[in-house]
Amino acid sequence: MKPLGSIRRSFAPWADPAAKPYIVFENVSKVFGDFTAVDDLSLSIYEREFFALLGASGCGKSTLLRMLAGFETPTRGRILLDGQDLVGIPPYRRPVNMMFQSYALFPHMSVEDNIAFGLKQEGMPKAEIAKRVTEMLRLVKLEAFAKRKPHQLSGGQRQRVALARSVAKRPKVLLLDEPLGALDKKLREETQFELMDLQQDLGLTFMVVTHDQEEAMTMSDRIAIMDKGKVCQVATPAEIYEAPNSRFVADFVGSVNLFEGTVARREGSAAVIEGEGITIDTDNGSDAPAGAKVWYAVRPEKIKVSARAPEVMGPNTAEGEVWDIAYLGDMTLIHVRLPDGRVVRTSQLNRQRVVEEPLTWNDRAWISFARDSGVVLTR
Amino acid sequence: MAVEAAEAKIAPVSGTGKVDGGGFIQAVTSRLVIAVPYFWLLLFFLVPFFIVVKISLSQTAIAIPPYTPVFTASDGPSGWWANVREFSFDNYLWLTQDALYFNAYVTSVIIAAISTVLTLLVGYPIAYGMARAPQSLRPVLLMLVILPFWTSFLIRVYAWIGILKPEGLLNQLLLSIGLFSQPLVILNTYTAIFIGIVYSYLPFMVLPLYASLEKMDNSLIEAAQDLGCTPTAAFWKITFPLSLPGVVAGALLVFIPAVGEFVIPDLLGGSQTLMIGRTLWSEFFANRDWPVSSAVAVILLIILVAPIMYFQRAQAQAQEAGR
Numbered sequence: 001m002k003p004l005g006s007i008r009r010s011f012a013p014w015a016d017p018a019a020k021p022y023i024v025f026e027n028v029s030k031v032f033g034d035f036t037a038v039d040d041l042s043l044s045i046y047e048r049e050f051f052a053l054l055g056a057s058g059c060g061k062s063t064l065l066r067m068l069a070g071f072e073t074p075t076r077g078r079i080l081l082d083g084q085d086l087v088g089i090p091p092y093r094r095p096v097n098m099m100f101q102s103y104a105l106f107p108h109m110s111v112e113d114n115i116a117f118g119l120k121q122e123g124m125p126k127a128e129i130a131k132r133v134t135e136m137l138r139l140v141k142l143e144a145f146a147k148r149k150p151h152q153l154s155g156g157q158r159q160r161v162a163l164a165r166s167v168a169k170r171p172k173v174l175l176l177d178e179p180l181g182a183l184d185k186k187l188r189e190e191t192q193f194e195l196m197d198l199q200q201d202l203g204l205t206f207m208v209v210t211h212d213q214e215e216a217m218t219m220s221d222r223i224a225i226m227d228k229g230k231v232c233q234v235a236t237p238a239e240i241y242e243a244p245n246s247r248f249v250a251d252f253v254g255s256v257n258l259f260e261g262t263v264a265r266r267e268g269s270a271a272v273i274e275g276e277g278i279t280i281d282t283d284n285g286s287d288a289p290a291g292a293k294v295w296y297a298v299r300p301e302k303i304k305v306s307a308r309a310p311e312v313m314g315p316n317t318a319e320g321e322v323w324d325i326a327y328l329g330d331m332t333l334i335h336v337r338l339p340d341g342r343v344v345r346t347s348q349l350n351r352q353r354v355v356e357e358p359l360t361w362n363d364r365a366w367i368s369f370a371r372d373s374g375v376v377l378t379r
Numbered sequence: 380m381a382v383e384a385a386e387a388k389i390a391p392v393s394g395t396g397k398v399d400g401g402g403f404i405q406a407v408t409s410r411l412v413i414a415v416p417y418f419w420l421l422l423f424f425l426v427p428f429f430i431v432v433k434i435s436l437s438q439t440a441i442a443i444p445p446y447t448p449v450f451t452a453s454d455g456p457s458g459w460w461a462n463v464r465e466f467s468f469d470n471y472l473w474l475t476q477d478a479l480y481f482n483a484y485v486t487s488v489i490i491a492a493i494s495t496v497l498t499l500l501v502g503y504p505i506a507y508g509m510a511r512a513p514q515s516l517r518p519v520l521l522m523l524v525i526l527p528f529w530t531s532f533l534i535r536v537y538a539w540i541g542i543l544k545p546e547g548l549l550n551q552l553l554l555s556i557g558l559f560s561q562p563l564v565i566l567n568t569y570t571a572i573f574i575g576i577v578y579s580y581l582p583f584m585v586l587p588l589y590a591s592l593e594k595m596d597n598s599l600i601e602a603a604q605d606l607g608c609t610p611t612a613a614f615w616k617i618t619f620p621l622s623l624p625g626v627v628a629g630a631l632l633v634f635i636p637a638v639g640e641f642v643i644p645d646l647l648g649g650s651q652t653l654m655i656g657r658t659l660w661s662e663f664f665a666n667r668d669w670p671v672s673s674a675v676a677v678i679l680l681i682i683l684v685a686p687i688m689y690f691q692r693a694q695a696q697a698q699e700a701g702r
């Protein structure tokens with residue numbers, strides 16, 4: 001496959017068949033009463049990997065982390081860490097630290113005592129603890145709050161204390177359950193990069209739950225998209241975005257246009273799809289045979305919108321009217337309504353300050369996209 | 380234009396004036412609401428307390444009531460003043476002269492303290508178990524703790540006589556399983572008093588402990604274990620410190636009434652036990668010395684003011700921290 005996105009990563013142990021995964025979930029299920037929170041899930045995570053779990057609320061992300069940390073026992077399946085089965089090993093003997101979604105800060109201890117708690121437990125010398133605590137306070141920018149109690153902090157500050165406390169021990173595996181959700185955008189971005197640096201410098205393995213796609217994209221080596229206790233796709237951010245394996249993943253990450261149709265012809269990897277009101281000619285059709293029902297997924301920014309009709313109305317073009325425009329500064333979102341009522345979402349980068357022929361509401365508009373701009377999905 | 384603006388400014392001011400009228404009534408009503416408990420305290424605590432203080436400053440007399448002076452409406456202000464000048468601290472001096480009283484106070488405080496510790500030792504595991512029990516079971520367990528209150532306190536203490544006496548249930552059991560060849564002497568000893576106090580005051584210990592343990596977030600224990608604590612270490616570093624407000628509340632709720640306890644030492648402790656409650660009782664009923672027994676009561680209250688104030692401060696702090 002041609003490289004996707006613009007980033008070439010040198011770190012890709014998952015592509016190396018000889019590499020041994022560090023954390024393995026083997027057909028793990030977790031059932032609460034009659035509710036299956038995690039459903040026959042298998043996952044391999046490599047040493048030094050920054051792994052993100054992305055999924056809707058209630059899909060079992062926290063449960064997965066809690067099983068790895070030792071607070072829930074898998075109903076079925078097993079979890080291996082560095083080749084060792086974790087079953088029966090209590091949380092306090094696992095080389096894993098977790099940042100709780102609810103923070104779980106000790107209310108009777110000051111910020112610094114909270115951060116130092118795990119280190120004291122380890123029996124680290126006092127001077128070293130003090131040094132580490134200062135370092136952690138700097139990481140989360142809470143130097144001025146060291147003596148405060150958790151109830152004297154804001155929500156975002158508490159979240160940072162929880163983060164610092166879990167990072168302080170520098171465990172081999174760090175599980176972060178929504179580590180940055182309560183922070184404002186600027187602080188979140190700064191902390192993201194600092195977390196990435198920390199992970200790089202110390203060679204830790206991170207498993208991070210997040211609701212924020214951008215955050216998952218920014219930080220992680222690979223992302224797992226979860227739905228109803230199952231993993232839908234595990235891949236690099238670029239692959240997830242450019243080559244989703246299902247409509248669910250395509251729709252979950254970013255925004256997407258899905259054209260439904262049937263495969264009319266196939267030649268090698270190329271395919272022609274007859275959709276309603278649009279014929280799609282693509283060079284990366286999946287292995288769907290002729291006659292199969294498929295969906296063609298195209299991201300908004302891959303679609304060109306023009307005020308003038310193309311010379312030939314070939315495949316991958318359609319005519320419609322401008323339905324909605326949103327100017328975002330760096331780009332403009334233009335929604336184009338096709339004659340059958342479907343709305344195609346596009347986003348146009350504002351490369352020029354002055355636009356010759358700006359589009360406006362109810363203008364005729366033609367959309368077009370290149371042969372390789374989308375993917376064919378069969379489910 | 381400017382005039383309009385000025386008017387616009389004035390309008391809300393006159394508006395607030397009207398609101399103030401309503402606010403006045405509201406303020407009076409809210410004061411009244413606060414006044415109710417104060418009035419209650421005044422009527423049923425402060426007034427009786429001053430009567431006791433007054434009696435403690437009087438002299439015994441063979442009369443009804445058995446002390447002088449007695450204030451009557453017919454005396455008039457000058458008569459009242461003459462009465463006030465009769466007041467003396469003789470009864471308090473008397474308390475310092477007989478070692479009996481001092482010993483009774485000290486014994487009472489020691490017995491109450493030991494009982495409080497014992498109640499805590501028994502009550503903590505009960506409260507902990509209740510707080511950890513499945514949600515559906517907790518109301519039943521709470522009910523079981525409160526259930527003894529449905530029977531008269533006196534009857535329950537009497538029942539202990541039947542259990543503890545030499546030929547009582549406990550000794551029969553111990554003898555029949557062959558643990559002892561002689562019946563144990565428990566009744567009429569301090570042990571019996573401890574048993575009685577621990578039994579009677581257990582709910583006062585368990586309930587506040589349960590309240591503080593129950594609201595504790597289990598993820599704190601998980602976090603402690605995650606950071607390397609064994610379950611035991613997590614208990615001592617997290618659970619116990621966080622339940623301290625409950626421990627303090629429970630301990631004081633047991634300690635304060637236990638110091639002045641009369642029924643339990645009287646029924647279970649036998650004649651030789653020296654607790655201030657019994658001393659007070661015998662001064663009052665056996666000796667008919669109301670002034671001295673009132674002085675005993677006032678001193679007892681003064682001894683207990685310190686822990687009561689500490690209790691209130693601890694409650695306020697717990698509320699502060701709980702916010």
Ligand SMILES: Nc1ncnc2c1ncn2[C@@H]1O[C@H](COP(=O)(O)OP(=O)(O)OP(=O)(O)O)[C@@H](O)[C@H]1O
Nearest residue numbers: 032035037055056057058059060061062063064101
């Ligand atoms: N102890 C439990 N008993 C019963 N059901 C549970 C328990 N813990 C979790 N669940 C259920 O399992 C499902 C998955 O929960 P989980 O906390 O893993 O979700 P999540 O993906 O972390 O969601 P969020 O993003 O909202 O944090 C939820 O439907 C939840 O109600």
Ligand SMILES: [Mg+2]
Nearest residue numbers: 061062101177
């Ligand atoms: Mg969660």
